[in-house]
Amino acid sequence: MTKHLKTGIGIILTAIMLFPVYWMINVSFTRDTDMRADPPHLFPFNGTLEGYRAVLDQQLPYLGTSLLIGLGTVVLTLLLSAPAGFALAKLRPRGTGALNFVLLIAQMIPGIIMAMGFYAIYLRAGVLNTVPGLILADSTIAVPFGVLIFTAFMAGIPDELMNAAMIDGASRWRTFRSVILPVSRNAIVTVSLFAFLWAWSDFVFATTLDGGGEYQPITLGIYHYIGNNNQQWNAIMATAVIASIPATLLLIVAQRYVAAGVTAGAVKD
Amino acid sequence: MTSHAETLVRARGASRVRRARGQWAAWAFLAPVIIYLVAFYAYPLYRNLDLSLRHYTVRSFVRGDAPFSGAANYTTVFSDPTFGPALLHTMVFTLVSIAFQFAAGLALAVFFAQHFRLSATLRALFLVPWLLPLIVSASTWSWMLNSDSGIVNFFLTSVGGDPINWLTSPSWALTSVIIANIWIGIPFNLVILYSGLQAIPGEIHEAASLDGASAWQRFWRVTFPLLRPVSAITLLLGLVYTLKVFDLIWIMTKGGPVDASTTLATWSYRLSFGNLLPEFGPGAAVGNLLIVIALIFGLLYIRKAAP
Numbered sequence: 261m262t263k264h265l266k267t268g269i270g271i272i273l274t275a276i277m278l279f280p281v282y283w284m285i286n287v288s289f290t291r292d293t294d295m296r297a298d299p300p301h302l303f304p305f306n307g308t309l310e311g312y313r314a315v316l317d318q319q320l321p322y323l324g325t326s327l328l329i330g331l332g333t334v335v336l337t338l339l340l341s342a343p344a345g346f347a348l349a350k351l352r353p354r355g356t357g358a359l360n361f362v363l364l365i366a367q368m369i370p371g372i373i374m375a376m377g378f379y380a381i382y383l384r385a386g387v388l389n390t391v392p393g394l395i396l397a398d399s400t401i402a403v404p405f406g407v408l409i410f411t412a413f414m415a416g417i418p419d420e421l422m423n424a425a426m427i428d429g430a431s432r433w434r435t436f437r438s439v440i441l442p443v444s445r446n447a448i449v450t451v452s453l454f455a456f457l458w459a460w461s462d463f464v465f466a467t468t469l470d471g472g473g474e475y476q477p478i479t480l481g482i483y484h485y486i487g488n489n490n491q492q493w494n495a496i497m498a499t500a501v502i503a504s505i506p507a508t509l510l511l512i513v514a515q516r517y518v519a520a521g522v523t524a525g526a527v528k529d
Numbered sequence: 530m531t532s533h534a535e536t537l538v539r540a541r542g543a544s545r546v547r548r549a550r551g552q553w554a555a556w557a558f559l560a561p562v563i564i565y566l567v568a569f570y571a572y573p574l575y576r577n578l579d580l581s582l583r584h585y586t587v588r589s590f591v592r593g594d595a596p597f598s599g600a601a602n603y604t605t606v607f608s609d610p611t612f613g614p615a616l617l618h619t620m621v622f623t624l625v626s627i628a629f630q631f632a633a634g635l636a637l638a639v640f641f642a643q644h645f646r647l648s649a650t651l652r653a654l655f656l657v658p659w660l661l662p663l664i665v666s667a668s669t670w671s672w673m674l675n676s677d678s679g680i681v682n683f684f685l686t687s688v689g690g691d692p693i694n695w696l697t698s699p700s701w702a703l704t705s706v707i708i709a710n711i712w713i714g715i716p717f718n719l720v721i722l723y724s725g726l727q728a729i730p731g732e733i734h735e736a737a738s739l740d741g742a743s744a745w746q747r748f749w750r751v752t753f754p755l756l757r758p759v760s761a762i763t764l765l766l767g768l769v770y771t772l773k774v775f776d777l778i779w780i781m782t783k784g785g786p787v788d789a790s791t792t793l794a795t796w797s798y799r800l801s802f803g804n805l806l807p808e809f810g811p812g813a814a815v816g817n818l819l820i821v822i823a824l825i826f827g828l829l830y831i832r833k834a835a836p
Contacts, residue, residue, distance in 0.1 A: 270645065368830075373574070377575075515656075
């Protein structure tokens with residue numbers, strides 16, 4: 261097989277794989293009257309921006325809430341997982357193995373079951389339908405992953421670097437803050453990206469814990485759209501396109517971190 | 530020699546002192562995450578277990594004085610006519626999804642491992658379905674599979690087939706959500722299997738082809754066996770992830786029509802949140818069954834991946 265032929269096949273395969281994404285974009289520009297046209301309009305000629313106008317009119321608060329929840333989840337996840345990763349990688353107390361085991365198990369618990377437990381707790385604590393409550397719940401998706409990533413990354417930092425700082429009289433906290441954290445940039449980026457993306461995409465916690473909230477994330481915005489006006493598919497798909505922006509940015513800006521994150525979460529060596 | 534041994538002993542003694550002090554420091558660094566795990570993992574799970582062992586009504590759910598009912602919720606669940614189908618659908622959904630995701634992911638990984646022009650870029654684009662919010666993928670597929678105006682039925686009829694009521698016919702609903710789920714899961718399999726392929730030294734392939742092995746033989750006799758550990762990890766992790774799929778099915782079909790695409794995850798949600806009169810006890814019981822199944826495969830994965 262020549263190299264050109266392979267590139268050709270690769271492009272065709274990618275086109276097939278990404279067809280649903282193209283279709284989402286195409287439908288987001290399609291006029292209501294053409295929505296059920298037969299044959300369907302394969303390209304958005306004579307398109308409309310109505311869908312996007314609807315997003316601007318109705319979905320901005322949802323997008324803002326999602327942004328806030330995403331950033332809140334990132335901060336909480338980093339605060340909890342970076343020190344823990346440092347301890348597990350460099351200080352290695354007794355029980356490290358057990359804690360690693362618990363973290364792996366924690367990642368496997370279905371979100372829907374966590375959501376039920378949170379619902380029971382939140383209802384009585386009065387934090388149902390609040391943004392902080394949702395941030396806290398969303399962080400449970402990312403914290404175990406974060407600790408595992410930080411541990412794996414910090415284990416690769418040479419001990420000499422840490423020992424040098426400690427011999428100079430720095431406390432462990434100082435060493436962590438001024439030596440270990442600055443060189444862990446890649447891990448910080450990876451964990452932040454995934455924490456944000458997962459919180460932004462979360463539907464399970466949003467629908468169970470924030471279904472009646474005043475401030476709701478974009479996933480619920482889309483969900484209400486599907487439920488309420490089944491007809492306006494250009495608006496639904498326009499919202500979907502906007503909701504996909506963080507994922508797209510992530511892929512463009514930080515592709516290598518994404519692939520690293522997927523693999524690091526799965527394969528430990 | 531002796532002086533070397535002496536320094537070694539002294540260094541060891543010093544490091545033991547440092548270790549003891551390090552223990553406290555280590556636990557100080559770990560304290561936030563441990564408190565967090567107890568409060569926001571263990572406690573919700575405990576609450577869920579507690580829910581499944583009590584007889585709840587809406588009032589007692591709020592007041593928290595539901596009577597203990599032992600395994601009653603579990604017997605209710607086991608004797609429910611939905612239990613059999615939900616378990617079967619969970620198994621079919623999981624196994625069929627994984628089989629296709631893995632096969633497609635492996636084929637693509639082998640293809641992309643050949644390094645041609647644009648191969649890295651195209652491989653990156655393959656990640657898109659995995660990164661999109663599930664609600665986005667699910668609603669896009671819902672519209673594509675729409676009976677009257679969906680693009681899939683348009684393709685079907687234009688090649689001479691009959692249109693299919695993908696989401697509204699009981700015999701196709703499960704297939705529809707499986708198709709969408711395969712699409713979402715291929716990137717994950719591709720990335721992990723690709724990284725597994727990268728770890729196989731190129732010389733092995735060269736040696737095999739020098740010995741006259743064809744590309745097909747090289748794959749089945751060399752690549753596939755060497756990829757076995759990574760494959761096992763990919764499959765087990767896929768199993769754990771697929772068992773808990775809820776969003777996709779709920780958004781596309783709500784588990785229906787009737788129970789045609791109900792899995793344990795969607796059933797559990799419907800019992801607790803989907804009806805006007807929530808049945809928290811049975812809902813939690815179904816959820817706990819799902820945890821047990823997920824943990825069985827999860828433990829297998831941990832044994833494979835983190836010896």
